[in-house]
Amino acid sequence: MTAPSRIERLCIDRGMKMTGQRRTIARVLSESEDHPNVDDVYKRASKIDSKISIATVYRTVRLLEESNILDKHDFGDGSARYEEATDSHHDHLIDIQSGEVIEFHNEEIEALQRKITEQYGMTLVGHRLELFGVQKDKKK
C-alpha cells in the first residue's frame, strides 16, 4: 500500500469516503504537473486500474472541484482542464502554437481587477484571465 497522495489526504480531511478509484484518481492528479482534461486523467488512471470508468472520473473531479481541491479551467479547446488548487493564485499564458501553458502571478493585475470591480460598486469574488501568445522568434 502506497503512501497517501497529497490530494488523498485532503479528501480524508474532508471526510470523503475513500474508495480505490478515488485513491487512484487522487494520485494521478497529485502527480500531474500539467493541466489534464478528464480524458487525460481517465487514461492515466486506467494504467493503474484498468477497470476504472470515465463516469467515475467525471464525478470525482467535480467533487474535488466543489471541495476546492481542484481548480477547473477552460483554455478554449472543447474540454475542461484541471489542476491541483494551490494557495498561491496564478493565471495562465498559453502558447497557441505549442499548446504549452505557463503559469504566472502578477499582483499589479490582481489589484487592478479589484479596483475596477469596486468602481462598479461590486466586490470581486473570482476572475478568469488567460493570455494567448506566440513565441517571439517563431513569429517572424
Next chain:
Amino acid sequence: MTAPSRIERLCIDRGMKMTGQRRTIARVLSESEDHPNVDDVYKRASKIDSKISIATVYRTVRLLEESNILDKHDFGDGSARYEEATDSHHDHLIDIQSGEVIEFHNEEIEALQRKITEQYGMTLVGHRLELFGVQKDKKK
C-alpha cells in the same frame, strides 16, 4: 423592406451573399444589447422568420465571427455568447447574482498583459479576462 442593419451592411461590404435568413440574423444581432448565445439568437430570429433553422444560426454566427463582425465569448455557462465586435476592445465584469454583464476597458491592464507576455519571450495575440463579482450592498 426595412433599412439594412449595421451588421447587414458589414456583410455586404465583405461580399457575402445576403439571404433572407442572414438579413434576419444580422438584424437580431444588431439590435441585441446583451450577449446572446446561439439559442437566444435563434429564438429572437424565429419571431421574425419562424421557418429559420438553428443550423443556419450556428453557421451564420461562425461566419460572422470569422469575419470579425462578431466577438465570441465564454462566460462559463455551457454555451458560447456573441456580441457585435466594436473597434474599442473591452472585457467583462459579470454579476454572479443577477447574471448582468458590465463591459469595461482598462488600458493599464492591457499594458500589463503585454508586459507579462513579453517577459516570457512571447507576443500577446489574444486574451480573455472576466471578472466575477457581487453587488456590495447585497453581499452583507
Next chain:
DNA sequence: GTAGATGCAAAACCTTTGCTGTGAT
C-alpha cells in the same frame, strides 16, 4: 447494515455536418 460510490449504457447538451433542394447573384 446502510448511505453513498461505481459501472454501464443511455441521454442530455451544444455544435457540426451530409445531403438534397432552394435561392441570390
Next chain:
DNA sequence: ATCACAGCAAAGGTTTTGCATCTAC
C-alpha cells in the same frame, strides 16, 4: 445558370444521469 446557402436530421464531442450492484465506514 451557377454556386453558395438553407433545412432537416443524423452524428460529433463532452458531460451528466438512471439504475442495479457493490463497498467503505
